[in-house]
Amino acid sequence: MKSFRCFLSFLQMIKQHCSSVYFKLQRVKLPIALRLLSALFPRHCPVCAKPVPYGTLIHAECQTVLPFIFGPTCLRCGKPVSSSAQEYCYDCRTFPKSFQKGLSLFLYNKETRPIMSAFKYHNNRRLADFFIWELFFQQYSQNYFHIYSKRYSHSHSRIYAAIESLGIDAVIPVPIHKNKYKKRGYNQAELLSRRIALIFNLSHYPDMLIRSVDTLPQKQFTPQARLNNLKKAFRFNSRYDNLVQTNASLSVLLVDDIYTSGATMEACTRILLSAGIPNVCVLSICIGMARD
Numbered sequence: 501m502k503s504f505r506c507f508l509s510f511l512q513m514i515k516q517h518c519s520s521v522y523f524k525l526q527r528v529k530l531p532i533a534l535r536l537l538s539a540l541f542p543r544h545c546p547v548c549a550k551p552v553p554y555g556t557l558i559h560a561e562c563q564t565v566l567p568f569i570f571g572p573t574c575l576r577c578g579k580p581v582s583s584s585a586q587e588y589c590y591d592c593r594t595f596p597k598s599f600q601k602g603l604s605l606f607l608y609n610k611e612t613r614p615i616m617s618a619f620k621y622h623n624n625r626r627l628a629d630f631f632i633w634e635l636f637f638q639q640y641s642q643n644y645f646h647i648y649s650k651r652y653s654h655s656h657s658r659i660y661a662a663i664e665s666l667g668i669d670a671v672i673p674v675p676i677h678k679n680k681y682k683k684r685g686y687n688q689a690e691l692l693s694r695r696i697a698l699i700f701n702l703s704h705y706p707d708m709l710i711r712s713v714d715t716l717p718q719k720q721f722t723p724q725a726r727l728n729n730l731k732k733a734f735r736f737n738s739r740y741d742n743l744v745q746t747n748a749s750l751s752v753l754l755v756d757d758i759y760t761s762g763a764t765m766e767a768c769t770r771i772l773l774s775a776g777i778p779n780v781c782v783l784s785i786c787i788g789m790a791r792d
């Protein structure tokens with residue numbers, strides 16, 4: 501019995517060693533893979549769908565139509581608000597959120613809706629690189645091959661600086677149900693969270709939250725009823741109980757593609773908080789406009 505336990509711990513040690521080497525190698529392998537893929541399969545602009553020059557992800561003129569979030573935003577969820585005198589948006593005032601801070605890149609409007617649809621429903625997984633580049637690097641480099649190299653690890657875009665100042669330890673995607681995963685072949689939020697963890701050298705826990713129910717909450721429900729429905733749809737993976745118990749000050753970044761009413765992020769946050777994680781921040785690519 502004792503020798504069997506020794507054998508198991510030996511296997512565990514090899515597994516841990518291999519995964520840390522693999523993680524370090526990713527920084528080298530990913531840029532090479534990006535170059536190869538880009539040479540074999542040229543990239544197309546997310547806005548006009550025409551091919552883009554090698555090493556870029558979007559045409560300079562198409563970049564200008566993207567609805568970047570700037571100016572005053574809600575202190576809680578990050579939705580743009582009409583004046584800086586307004587601390588919180590209508591949604592957060594009427595339905596307070598449990599996460600510490602929300603960050604988002606674009607407004608969810610007629611320009612970004614088709615891009616998000618291509619990313620989520622039409623297998624355009626390569627858009628993940630475009631979003632990462634826009635999130636952290638577009639002010640610093642025209643060449644997207646730099647995004648996973650150490651050369652640009654000191655970028656200070658608005659969202660990069662915010663993530664650093666929040667003291668995040670781990671990144672978690674909002675999960676999709678396993679039936680949807682089988683059908684789609686990927687979780688779009690996980691494509692983003694994996695890349696963010698890699699760039700910031702953070703832990704990535706793609707299965708910390710599990711979506712156990714596939715039904716969507718109906719729109720006619722009140723925010724409270726929608727939240728209750730959603731809370732039943734997710735659960736905490738007990739595999740991580742020990743990790744949470746031994747890290748009393750764990751801070752996690754919850755990642756999703758689109759934030760509208762915030763009900764999904766809120767439901768996931770409450771599950772993480774009740775599992776014992778004290779700090780949760782949320783990041784999305786697109787966010788809906790706030791009502792005044």
Ligand SMILES: [Zn+2]
Pocket residue numbers: 545546547548549550558559562
């Ligand atoms: Zn274009």
Ligand SMILES: [Zn+2]
Pocket residue numbers: 574575576577578579588589590591592593
């Ligand atoms: Zn808000």
